[in-house]
Structures are given as C-alpha cells and as structure tokens.
Amino acid sequence: MAAPIPPAGVSLDIAGTLLFPHPSVGGVYAKVARAHGHQIDPSKLDARFPTALKSTSKETSSKERWAEIVERTFAGSIPQSSMAFVQAGCWEAFGHGEAWRMARGTLIILTQLRFLGLKIGVLSNADGRMRQVLAEKELLERFDSVMLTDGVSAAKPDPASFGKMAYNLGCKIEQLVHVGDGLEEDARGANACGAHGIWVTEGPAPEGIHRIPRLTALPEAIRDRMLPDSVGRKLSRTGRNLIANLRGHPEEKSRSNERTVRSIDQAVEEAVKRLGINRPVPEHAISAGWAKLLPPTLARRTAPLRILPDGKLMIQCEGAIVRSEVAFHSRSLLAKIRDLPGCSHIKAIGFVVG
Structure with missing residues (x-):
C-alpha cells in the first residue's frame, strides 16, 4: 500500500465543525420570537428544526431557503402576521458571532496546524454572512483562504470547489486535507477528487472514511499523515539522495541494495549515519x-x-x-x-x- 502523501494544506467546514449555534438553533429562534412578543419553548423548535432543514430545497437562494426553514420550524406557533419579521430577525441573528460558539480548542488547534507549516482555509457551502461571523469571532485573519460557496455552481461536493481551495492554499489537490461533519459533502466529496477527507463524527464511519471523533483530534491525525508509519516499506537510494539534497549534502553515488526498514525511526537513523543528517525538524x-x-x-x-x-x-x-x-x-x-x-x-x- 502506498504511503499517504504528506499534506500541505488543510481546509475546514464551518457550521457543525468549527462553529455551532449558541445556545442552539431553537434558542436563537426563540429569542427572536420573544422580541416580537411570542413565548416559545426553544426545545420544541430544536426538535422541529432537523426536519425543516431536510425538507427544504437547496435550489432557491440562501435567504429564501432559510425563510422557509424558519416558517416550517415555527410550524404555526406564531401568527402569520409576525412571520416575516421573525424570519428577518432569525436571518440577521445568525449573521453575527453572538449566535455561534467555537468548537472546543479551536484557537489551539489552528495554532498547532500552523506550527506544522500548513496553510489553512475555510471551505463551506454557507452564505456570505459567515464571513462576518468569522470576523466577529476573531477567526477570519487566521485563515489563508475563506471560500463560501453558497450561490456558486462549484459548491461541495463538486470537485471544482476542492480544486479551487487547493489552488488558493498553493498546494496540489492530493496535498489537501478537508475536514468537516458532512459525510457526503465533506469526507466523500474530498476523497472523490483526490484530496483526503476527514469526517468529524462520534459515530462509526463507513469503510474507507477517515474519522475523528472531535476536532481536537485533528492535529494528531495530520501529524500521522506527515510522518506515516514505514513498517514493511523500503528506503531506496533515491529516497536517501532526496533527503540529502533537501539537507544540502552530497548524493550517494554508488549503487546500493534497497533494504526493508522496520520503522520511520530506523529509516531516519540509517540516513543520519550514512549521510550525516543531524538536523531533525x-x-x-x-x-x-x-x-x-x-x-x-x-x-x-x-x-x-x-x-x-x-x-x-x-x-x-x-x-x-x-x-x-x-x-x-x-x-x-x-x-x-x-x-x-x-x-x-x-x-x-x-x-x-x-
């Protein structure tokens, strides 16, 4: 089995991955309704929201779609005369950082990825409101590229969206790791175009899907791909010469037999002894x-x-x-x-x- 290609760029989804509704979708909707004189139990709105989300078409504009989602979520709980005001209020509320919380350890995770020398981007099918949200959460400047694909033909899982992100981060598509909570849009979409998808979920994953239970596990997963296990693989003369060139040492000119190494540590140790490489990263x-x-x-x-x-x-x-x-x-x-x-x-x- 071929060794994984070390990543050079990481892109992340927003809603459900980096950011979560605060205190919940129902909590935000209920707050808007209260501002218009209607008292509604947030838990009831939370229970209705998933069905409303799935039953609306993605073919309409983002604002029209979310207006329909709001109406279906309230499902007759407020007078129709108030609906347009509540729809507008909910749209406005989720365009600001107050309605969102960051995933646990987000700032530390981004710092760890940056420390590994990776370019970092956001790739989301969300609309333009999320740029303001990222700015208010003081996240916007932490990314090298922010792609919000709502209303654009190349939305996830379209291969063009991942290709554009790889281009923006200055890496090849096979060097891109995309992380998100969507199995189809994020994990399978990335895998299908040659990138590496990571699905963030606490549940089991289908065969062939790289899963992490939470975002805090991402830095370790990335490090594993940067320094893959070398059990049963060979360190060739070409490989040793590549390392030598990177370190500024002369190449090994004589032909040598390839030898199977037991681990990446043994491979590095042999290279150090033979080529005088003594500058670990x-x-x-x-x-x-x-x-x-x-x-x-x-x-x-x-x-x-x-x-x-x-x-x-x-x-x-x-x-x-x-x-x-x-x-x-x-x-x-x-x-x-x-x-x-x-x-x-x-x-x-x-x-x-x-």
Missing part, C-alpha cells in the same frame, strides 16, 4: 510530544506557536490564567523541550495570550 518533535511536556489540562489549552530566530519558543495560551500556570512550569518545560530531537537550540520560552 524541531517543530515536528515539539508538536508530536506536546501532550507529554505539560500536565494534561495545560497541554489541551496551549500550543507551540513559532520558534523565533533567537531560539525563543513562543507558546499560545487560552488566557492569562493559563499563561500564569504554564509560566510556573517554564523551567522544567524548557528542559524537556531541549531534550527533544533537534531542539537543543531552544533557549527560552515566551507566551502569547489569545
């Missing part, structure tokens, strides 16, 4: 070992951000309290980091909150 070592460098509660709320030219490792923390707690461990943390492969040049630790 510190970002990979730090990212892979992060969960063991700090207490679990702190590791989940922090992420390595970047290594500055002067050898200082910048760490992103979710808040000032987390920063203070990590700073308490900074001496032991620095010692552990310096023991990692290729990290002996790390001289200090700095912090960024947010």
Whole structure:
C-alpha cells in the first residue's frame, strides 16, 4: 500500500465543525420570537428544526431557503402576521458571532496546524454572512483562504470547489486535507477528487472514511499523515539522495541494495549515519510530544506557536490564567523541550495570550 502523501494544506467546514449555534438553533429562534412578543419553548423548535432543514430545497437562494426553514420550524406557533419579521430577525441573528460558539480548542488547534507549516482555509457551502461571523469571532485573519460557496455552481461536493481551495492554499489537490461533519459533502466529496477527507463524527464511519471523533483530534491525525508509519516499506537510494539534497549534502553515488526498514525511526537513523543528517525538524518533535511536556489540562489549552530566530519558543495560551500556570512550569518545560530531537537550540520560552 502506498504511503499517504504528506499534506500541505488543510481546509475546514464551518457550521457543525468549527462553529455551532449558541445556545442552539431553537434558542436563537426563540429569542427572536420573544422580541416580537411570542413565548416559545426553544426545545420544541430544536426538535422541529432537523426536519425543516431536510425538507427544504437547496435550489432557491440562501435567504429564501432559510425563510422557509424558519416558517416550517415555527410550524404555526406564531401568527402569520409576525412571520416575516421573525424570519428577518432569525436571518440577521445568525449573521453575527453572538449566535455561534467555537468548537472546543479551536484557537489551539489552528495554532498547532500552523506550527506544522500548513496553510489553512475555510471551505463551506454557507452564505456570505459567515464571513462576518468569522470576523466577529476573531477567526477570519487566521485563515489563508475563506471560500463560501453558497450561490456558486462549484459548491461541495463538486470537485471544482476542492480544486479551487487547493489552488488558493498553493498546494496540489492530493496535498489537501478537508475536514468537516458532512459525510457526503465533506469526507466523500474530498476523497472523490483526490484530496483526503476527514469526517468529524462520534459515530462509526463507513469503510474507507477517515474519522475523528472531535476536532481536537485533528492535529494528531495530520501529524500521522506527515510522518506515516514505514513498517514493511523500503528506503531506496533515491529516497536517501532526496533527503540529502533537501539537507544540502552530497548524493550517494554508488549503487546500493534497497533494504526493508522496520520503522520511520530506523529509516531516519540509517540516513543520519550514512549521510550525516543531524538536523531533525524541531517543530515536528515539539508538536508530536506536546501532550507529554505539560500536565494534561495545560497541554489541551496551549500550543507551540513559532520558534523565533533567537531560539525563543513562543507558546499560545487560552488566557492569562493559563499563561500564569504554564509560566510556573517554564523551567522544567524548557528542559524537556531541549531534550527533544533537534531542539537543543531552544533557549527560552515566551507566551502569547489569545
């Protein structure tokens, strides 16, 4: 079986992946209804919403479709004379960040992906309101490309949408990983055009579908594709020469037999001995070992951000309290980091909150 192609870009869906309605769809709809003098149980609206969503056509404009969804969700719970006002209010509400919450650990996850050297984009079939939502959640500038395909012919799962995203991120389609909560639009759509789809779901996945239970598992899944297991694979002379060229060393001129290696570690060790390669990638070592460098509660709320030219490792923390707690461990943390492969040049630790 061929080794997976290391990713160079990651695109993410929005609703149901990065962002979730807050406190819920029914909660937002009920709040709008209250503003027009109608008291409705949010749980009843939440129960009706999935059926209303599935029963409306995607052929109409986004605003018309959502107006129909709102009407079906309320299903006679408010007078028809108020319906147009409630529809407009619901449309407006979901165009602002207040109606959305970020998936747990979103900022840390994006930082971890960026630390691995990946370009990051948003690929969603949502309408233009979501650009404002991303801006209000202070997410917009964290992405290299934002594609909202509503009203455009090339919407997911159209291969053209994934191809355009790969182009925007400056990578080949086979180097693109797309992540979302939709089995057909996200996972299978990406796989069908040569990208790699990851389905975010807590349930089981069909054969051939890469599944992660939640978004917090994404960085590890990406690292696995960047450094795939090499059991039973061969490290050829061509492969060793490629590594040598990347590191600025002379090629191995003589013919050598290919040998099966037991693991990626053995392959790297052989290359180091033969070609004098002694510069492991510190970002990979730090990212892979992060969960063991700090207490679990702190590791989940922090992420390595970047290594500055002067050898200082910048760490992103979710808040000032987390920063203070990590700073308490900074001496032991620095010692552990310096023991990692290729990290002996790390001289200090700095912090960024947010």
